[in-house]
Amino acid sequence: MTREPTMNITTTEPIKVDIWSDIACPWCFIGKRKFEAGVAAAGLPVEVEYHSFELSPGTAVEVEGHHVEHLAQHLGVPLEQATAMIDRVSGIAESVGLHYDYDALQSTNTVLAHQLIHYAKAKGLQLEMKEHLMKAYFEDGRHVGRIPELADLATELGLDRDDVIRSLTANEYLDDVRADIALAGELGIRGVPFFVLDGRFGVSGAQDPATFANVLQQVADERAAAVESEITEAS
Numbered sequence: 001m002t003r004e005p006t007m008n009i010t011t012t013e014p015i016k017v018d019i020w021s022d023i024a025c026p027w028c029f030i031g032k033r034k035f036e037a038g039v040a041a042a043g044l045p046v047e048v049e050y051h052s053f054e055l056s057p058g059t060a061v062e063v064e065g066h067h068v069e070h071l072a073q074h075l076g077v078p079l080e081q082a083t084a085m086i087d088r089v090s091g092i093a094e095s096v097g098l099h100y101d102y103d104a105l106q107s108t109n110t111v112l113a114h115q116l117i118h119y120a121k122a123k124g125l126q127l128e129m130k131e132h133l134m135k136a137y138f139e140d141g142r143h144v145g146r147i148p149e150l151a152d153l154a155t156e157l158g159l160d161r162d163d164v165i166r167s168l169t170a171n172e173y174l175d176d177v178r179a180d181i182a183l184a185g186e187l188g189i190r191g192v193p194f195f196v197l198d199g200r201f202g203v204s205g206a207q208d209p210a211t212f213a214n215v216l217q218q219v220a221d222e223r224a225a226a227v228e229s230e231i232t233e234a235s
Helices: 028-041 065-076 079-094 111-122 126-138 147-155 161-169 174-186 209-234
Strands: 015-021 044-052 194-196 199-204
Touching: 015 028, 015 209, 028 079, 028 126, 028 209, 044 111, 044 126, 044 174, 065 079, 111 126, 111 147, 111 161, 111 174, 126 147, 126 161, 147 161, 194 209
Parallel strands: 015 044
Antiparallel strands: 015 194, 194 199
């Protein structure tokens, strides 16, 4: 007698994916698109939660000059090398449908933007805010380090401008940002993007969609095998 597969919350509940990234990280936006493509390819439900990470916490809110100059100084490389790096990442961004505008990009500190993502999370809009901020920074040349501009961006998602200003002025979610960064340190995360799937599988960097799809499928297969084992033991 053949037993039909039994649906179980273990196999049907979304796969939790925790993602550490920085708004000002070009590979993080690329990795976001590749991850989304991998999810679509796998056809499996996921629950995504973003976590704060600052690649350059010492960056000032106001940064003078072109981004390439700031990058060269930050990395300690010649201007020509920094320019080549930007050209390369811009080309890869185009390949996943992103249009980076480094001539318009305004380098800045991202700690307030990370706080805004936590604020949006409390309002059920974390994913939308993450996308909105990264697009604003890399494609639209908008400033994401000052409270007035962040409040403008928040209102575009329907959030209350005055309350956003209150929250950011009070550093309401600064402890949450710091907690994310501390947890990254505990997990040994030194660079971003970094993806943790099902609390067990770590994927570092902007990997190809197939990599994400394969790990998601592995999680689903292991869950299904665990359910099948439970059914066998109970029969």
